[in-house]
Amino acid sequence: MKNIDIRKLPTAPPKGTDKSVSKGHLVSLRQELSELQNVFYADGRFGLLIILQGMDASGKDGVCRHVMSAMNPMGVQVTSFKKPTEAELQHDFLYRIYPHFPAKSRIRVFNRSYYEDILVPTVEGLYGKERINDRYKLINTIERHLQVNNIHVLKFFLHLSREEQAERIAERKTIQHKKWKYDHADNISDEKWDHFQETYSQLFNDCDNTPWHIIPADRRWYRNEQVAIILRDHLKGLGLEYPG
């Protein structure tokens, strides 16, 4: 059992990190990712599920746009999970998720995921402790089951400060090409923010069969570079080969 408290972890890049170096690095990382995805697809032994979690405005969409786009869309798909619909709520929470797990050869990005089905009920007090604990157990079991079936799971938390979030939400209200992203639901109380941070911390401690990568996300360029490095290293570590 680990003892992570994300409130103690940095949201800013380490001192001395250089923006233009990072951005240059991303260009070469994108090239590597493009090639690695091609051999991943051809190799056919593995699938890969990438989970993106983070508070509103933490940059989940930005990671799709700037990192995942490096790879051929024939083999990479993004599924965004929004608030469940009435019809979806008539099923168990995994029902709407399951059809989206990746096949062999494929990379699937979950922009939000079944972790919302722990986070929201916990913070909103929708269900009792027992029901939520069952979800922890089920998620752990499912992730192990995926791994056993050669569907790897790579989990990212984009760790944003409350201050940077406030600035980004303000941008959404004023900058013309960002207005469409503004949602009143983005504005939450300090108390709720804190409860989310606490619940995330618990997730990282209790759902670590497959590791969480906690990415300082206050700077977009650093966030993109770090996600790309971890993804590149994971793909590289698989020993992928063109068959035949």
Place this chain on the structure above:
Amino acid sequence: MKNIDIRKLPTAPPKGTDKSVSKGHLVSLRQELSELQNVFYADGRFGLLIILQGMDASGKDGVCRHVMSAMNPMGVQVTSFKKPTEAELQHDFLYRIYPHFPAKSRIRVFNRSYYEDILVPTVEGLYGKERINDRYKLINTIERHLQVNNIHVLKFFLHLSREEQAERIAERKTIQHKKWKYDHADNISDEKWDHFQETYSQLFNDCDNTPWHIIPADRRWYRNEQVAIILRDHLKGLGLEYPG
């Protein structure tokens, strides 16, 4: 009624087309596509279905890799239709296609499509003329129905010469990182090739509620540039705007 015979249409770039100019152009086209897709997503009024058809090795995968990858995978998805399975054949031919039509805000690329359900039965003589004619009519109706619902349909045929195809299939047998793409089914008789060309010609004449773009595909760089131009122009013509 048009009277297209693709056997009379060029598969090579026009004389004087310059490879390095085309490749440079693709870089700026990709930038434009990235921005246009972003506003397409935000605008929300339209969906876009892009159909890629072509003989084996004509470069459908290459177009996904080099053109479609310019756009954020959050809003762009590729669906590849292979030979129908036994289970799929228990349904009408549209059954497996329908769930993949794009929603508003989304771009969906069909790598092969329901047009295979005309092409293959015609060339292989699987069904009689009447049943195949019904498919023509149904496809025309469906594409009109999509357009009426603001789901635009953009159809590309990657027009490859028999000689260039032979070279590419030979490459698949010998070049290590291309071997995995080789499939015995790629080798078809001259007679069958000709029957496909004839059937494609008929498609272009009879299924033109939404226009076909016939792309000379013997040179990859020219093919990519042309597809990107048409896609860019289509998106530009929509008068897209960021809402709010």
